[in-house]
Amino acid sequence: MNRHGDEAFHRREKSRKKKAFIWQFILLAALLVIFGSFAFNISSNLAARNIHSGFGFLSESAGFELGESLISFSSTESYGRAFLAGLLNTIRVAAVSIITATVLGIIVGLMRLSKHPLLKFLGAAHVEFYRNIPLIVQLLLIYLLITELLPDSTEALHFGSWALLSKAGLQYAVPTDFHAAAAASAVSAILCFIFCRRTFIKTYTGLISSTLALGCALLAGGAVWFAAGIIFGWSKPELQGFAIEGGSSLSPEFLALWIGLTLFTSSAIAEIIRAGVLAVPKGQWNAALSLGMTQMETVSYVIFPQALKLAVPPLASQYMNLTKNSSLAVVVGYPDLVSIGNSTINLNGQALEVIVIIMSVYLVLNLIISVLMNKVNALVTRGAR
Incomplete structure (x- = not known):
C-alpha cells in the first residue's frame, strides 16, 4: 500500500509541475507578444516621424565637452565613450558618498544614544534637519555656498602647502607619479586585507575579522600612498597668476553633490544604527558586563554584531537610494550619467534609447549593491549567531 501510495503521490506531483510549467510558458509567451507589440508600435511611430532608432549613435561623435572625467574625453570622441565617462563619474561620487555617509551615520547614531544631553541634541538636530529637507534643495544650497561664499582662486584658503579651497573647488597635493601610486596603494590594500582577514578570523568572528582587516588594508594603502609621495615627490597646488596649478582637484560640482548625498543619507543611516542598537x-x-567585559568589549563583541544583523538590510536600501539620488547631479552641473544623457537627447533626439541606457545602468549598479550587501548580511548573520 505504501508503494502504491508513493507512486500516486509522485504522479500527482509530476502532473502538478507539468501544469505549472505549461502556465508559466503561456504567461511568458503572452508577455513576449505584448512587449513585441509595444516594440513594433514604437518602431513604426518613430519611422513615421523620421526619427532614427537603435543604438548605432553610440559610435558617432558626441560634439560636446565634459567638465571633468576620470578618463580622457574630447568632443570628437563617441557618445559611447561619453556615457562611459558619465558612468565612472556616477560610480565615483556614489562610492565615496556611501563611505562617508556610513561613517557619519554611525557617529550620529551613537550620538543619539549618548547620555550626554548636548551630544544627544546635536545628533537629533542633524537627523531632523537633513532628513526633512528635500535633497535637491540641499544640493542647491550647498552649491550656492561653495560658489558664492568661498573666496576666489587668488585668495584661496590655504591648508599649509597641501590643499587650497576656493570657488574653483578643492585642490590637494598628490604624489608626482599619481597613477603608479594609486595602483600600488590599491594592490597593497587588497593583499593586506586578504592576509589580515585570514589571520584575524582564527581569533574573531567573521564580522569583526573583516572589519579589522579592512582597517589594516586602509592603513596599508595610505602608508604606500605617502611612501610614494616621499620617494617620488609631491605635486602640490600653487597659485600661478589667476589659476591654481599642480596637484589634483575636486570640482565645486563634485563637492556639492558629495556633501549633499553624505549629509542626506547619513541622517537615515543614523536612525538605522540607533534602531538596531535599541533592538x-x-x-x-x-550579561556581558557581568562576565567581566569592558564597555568597549561589550559593544564590539555582543551589541554591535547583533545590531548589524538588523541594520544591514535597511542599509542596503539606503545605499541603493544614494546611488539613484546621485542622478540629481544634473541640478549642480556635475557630468554624471543622467547629465550626459540629457546632452545626448538634446543633440540627436533619441530619447528612448538614452533612457533605456540610463535605466539599465542604474538597474545593474543597484543589483551589484544588492548582491554585495546580501553577502555582508550573510557574514553578519553567521557571525552574530
Whole structure:
C-alpha cells in the first residue's frame, strides 16, 4: 500500500509541475507578444516621424565637452565613450558618498544614544534637519555656498602647502607619479586585507575579522600612498597668476553633490544604527558586563554584531537610494550619467534609447549593491549567531 501510495503521490506531483510549467510558458509567451507589440508600435511611430532608432549613435561623435572625467574625453570622441565617462563619474561620487555617509551615520547614531544631553541634541538636530529637507534643495544650497561664499582662486584658503579651497573647488597635493601610486596603494590594500582577514578570523568572528582587516588594508594603502609621495615627490597646488596649478582637484560640482548625498543619507543611516542598537535586549548588556567585559568589549563583541544583523538590510536600501539620488547631479552641473544623457537627447533626439541606457545602468549598479550587501548580511548573520 505504501508503494502504491508513493507512486500516486509522485504522479500527482509530476502532473502538478507539468501544469505549472505549461502556465508559466503561456504567461511568458503572452508577455513576449505584448512587449513585441509595444516594440513594433514604437518602431513604426518613430519611422513615421523620421526619427532614427537603435543604438548605432553610440559610435558617432558626441560634439560636446565634459567638465571633468576620470578618463580622457574630447568632443570628437563617441557618445559611447561619453556615457562611459558619465558612468565612472556616477560610480565615483556614489562610492565615496556611501563611505562617508556610513561613517557619519554611525557617529550620529551613537550620538543619539549618548547620555550626554548636548551630544544627544546635536545628533537629533542633524537627523531632523537633513532628513526633512528635500535633497535637491540641499544640493542647491550647498552649491550656492561653495560658489558664492568661498573666496576666489587668488585668495584661496590655504591648508599649509597641501590643499587650497576656493570657488574653483578643492585642490590637494598628490604624489608626482599619481597613477603608479594609486595602483600600488590599491594592490597593497587588497593583499593586506586578504592576509589580515585570514589571520584575524582564527581569533574573531567573521564580522569583526573583516572589519579589522579592512582597517589594516586602509592603513596599508595610505602608508604606500605617502611612501610614494616621499620617494617620488609631491605635486602640490600653487597659485600661478589667476589659476591654481599642480596637484589634483575636486570640482565645486563634485563637492556639492558629495556633501549633499553624505549629509542626506547619513541622517537615515543614523536612525538605522540607533534602531538596531535599541533592538538588542538590555539583558545582553547586563550579561556581558557581568562576565567581566569592558564597555568597549561589550559593544564590539555582543551589541554591535547583533545590531548589524538588523541594520544591514535597511542599509542596503539606503545605499541603493544614494546611488539613484546621485542622478540629481544634473541640478549642480556635475557630468554624471543622467547629465550626459540629457546632452545626448538634446543633440540627436533619441530619447528612448538614452533612457533605456540610463535605466539599465542604474538597474545593474543597484543589483551589484544588492548582491554585495546580501553577502555582508550573510557574514553578519553567521557571525552574530
